[in-house]
Amino acid sequence: MRSALVAIGWCILVGAAAAQTLHTAASVSAADTPEDAGGSIDVAWEASPDEAGEVFEVLGYEVWRATSATGEYRKVADVEPGKKSYQITDATAETGVDYYYKVKVLGEAFGEKMDADTAPRGPVSASPQWFRAGRLNMLIASIILATFILLYISKARAGQKLFIRRIAGLEAVQEAVGRATEMGKPVLFVPGIADIDDIQTIASVTILGRVATMIAEYDAELLVPCARSLVMATAQEVVKEAYLEAGRPDAYHRENIRYLTDDQFGYVAGVDGIMLREKPAANFYLGTFYAESLILAETGHSIGAIQIAGTAMPSQLPFFIAACDYTLIGEELFAASAYLSREPRLLGSLLGQDWGKVLILAFIILGAVTAFVAQFGVEIGGYSINLAQLFEVK
Amino acid sequence: MRREIPMIVAFVAGVIIILEFFVPALTPVSSRIQNWYLVVVAFAILVGAFNLLRLNYMKVRHRRTDWPFAILLIVGFFTMALAGLIGGIDEGTAFDWLFNYFVYPMSSTMFALLAFFVASAAYRAFRARTVDSTLLLAAAFIVMLGQVPIGSIWVPSWWPFFLSPDWLKDRIMDIGNTAGQRAILIGASLGVVSTSLRILLGIERSYLGEE
């Protein structure tokens, strides 16, 4: 009797479900993905009302795509249910092709599976955009900064006298090279462990050029062990030119600028070995360094070399400062080439950079003050006065 | 021309990659340039390997000091390269074995030297010579204590929290350290911008071997 009742109840429920149909996804939209390089379309929709209902269990959604409204549809995405609204990016779309999209709801009631399609949305095509509006602030900042730098370069070119503060580490370069010459020992130049695409390595190689000229003039020996092939090739070229310029092409030894290994600690072992065998009187560590900084600098200290380091890696600076005689901190590394050459155009760029810094400092102070005030709900004409928002980059 | 062509290449590639940050439509061009770079780098490894082998071969041939080590290097080089080329680099291969039982422990050993060198550097550097170095010393002292369990287990319950190494360490790290790191980062980033501009515009040419 009881089972008969259950069976009847079951039939009624199934009938009720059959009478109702699965609701489709609501407000489906398909549009070109904004601010991209093309090749992708965003499809968005809202949850089928059945997700909140009692009768159906929504198993998921599928996104289908075709090149004409009535054409053959191909599935491009499976989406799990459980959200209020959904968005997928179809990154398989081709730029310039018209597409139509359908969203299919998959549901289940009393063991029976069913689905419901939306009407096709389209045509929509992927296209590349010409400007990322979210980065306008960065563009303006870059232009201002570049203008400062270029302005001061042209001023310097016009012959304006520029002041540059003394950088002890760079003053000591000549002294270090001189000492090595007197002692008849080599100078070791370590250009860091990053490749030539790292701007710190480029800064390091430009300094190498200046140092090599000095070394050639003093007639000391220069050793440059490299961790990257391209750095080696560049360093060879730079040093060769430097010796040529100093009028000592005969003193240039290509094999002194050598490749050791790309492996970080293998390289450290190699450089430490060179230090212990060749006992250089002056060590330069300029460029990008990681955990090897202190291992190199302590070994250098143990052989009594005068050591000049420079890097923009904040976490390695303390090690160099503790173990080396002089350390170029961050931007000093980038200023070194200008400082050593005293070429007005290079010095001009330093001054432009300093004005950029002044501007940034002003904005930091303004941003901090306005963010603080905005906390108390202060607004001007309905806008938050928090300047920090201007600097969000998308 | 030997100077002009590299400078033009640097300028064009640099400008495209900078513009791509603002112009999404340039992404395909910029990724192509970056892929070219990856290809060049891959071939450049050969240049390095050749240089390494040539120098060490010369060392053996002319019996320069420590030449037996050069033999070791050449043997090691070819063992590793052949193991990888012949047997592949998957789990269980000879290359994998060499990696796990030679490269791994040797790398770790070199890295572990840091512990010893930190001690010797600290011994020398952290001396209260001047006001600056005394500050450095005090900060190092507090952070080292605050960083490990031993720094806090001796603290009795009545000890004011703002004098505990733990609390002080967090202040030093969060405020002093972070402010300093940011300042260095901002300065260095400006240096990067200005160096990049100098290179793109051909004002800085010493990387091409010219003053």
Add this chain to the structure above:
Amino acid sequence: MKFVQWLANIDRRILFLLIAASVIVPLLVPLGMPVKVTPQAEAIYEEVEALPSGSTVLVAFDYDPAAAPEVHPMGLAFLRHCFNKKHKVVIMALWPQGAQLAVSAMAEMTDEYDLEYGRDYVNLGYKAGGDIVIKSMGASIADVFPRDMAGRPTASLPLMKKISSLNDIDLIMALSAGDPGIPAWVRVANALFQKKVAGGCTAVSAPQFFPYLQTGQLLGLLGGLKGAAEYETLVERPDAATRRMDSQSIAHLVIIIFIIFANISYFILRRRPEASSGGAPGAPPPSP
């Protein structure tokens, strides 16, 4: 006085011996010192706790064997927490050797938990390219990793059917030893795709990520062995890091004692100006 002179210019090999002893002895005779949890570690723990069971967590193994003693225990503790909470785990690596280290980490996990490959976790393996890899994953993970580490098509894995892009990931844990690593995840996954990113790194590099913590771009950070030990404490399963913390404590103590001795000798010798004690920061430059 002679002793003080000796102390000031002590042979560094003696320091090295003492350091070695201070590391090795506590490994052999554990002290079991308590580990105090920092808010940065707690934040990661709370985030994993707060995720509904079955959420998807991406763990990036961006480190190599050299950094493994510090970073690997973090990975293990974090994976344990995820599997305790029945989260699904997607593993990948921006470092070539990281994928291999992930395999060994998962070998330990499958011993402890009842896990099925493809349903509870996947290992997508290594991909070169750093930032660009993460950026492309924002559009489609299967495009970046068409096959998993073992060569199976990514799309055929049940877990990956639900995950098409970074949008479907609920939390990212970047275990990193350098570049590419935490900065790349913050720059791309957090800044461009608004994903929650947590990090784990070597103790040396931890200070440089504090700015990201303050801005909230990084929701939490495990720094070095201490960070790993903290996470082990949080998941209530002390392991390698907690054991090694004793060594680190004693080594720190020994270095602190060195510094005290160095300063005592320095002050005694300073009263007698003829003695000197080596170069250091701020010291006058050595004579040419």
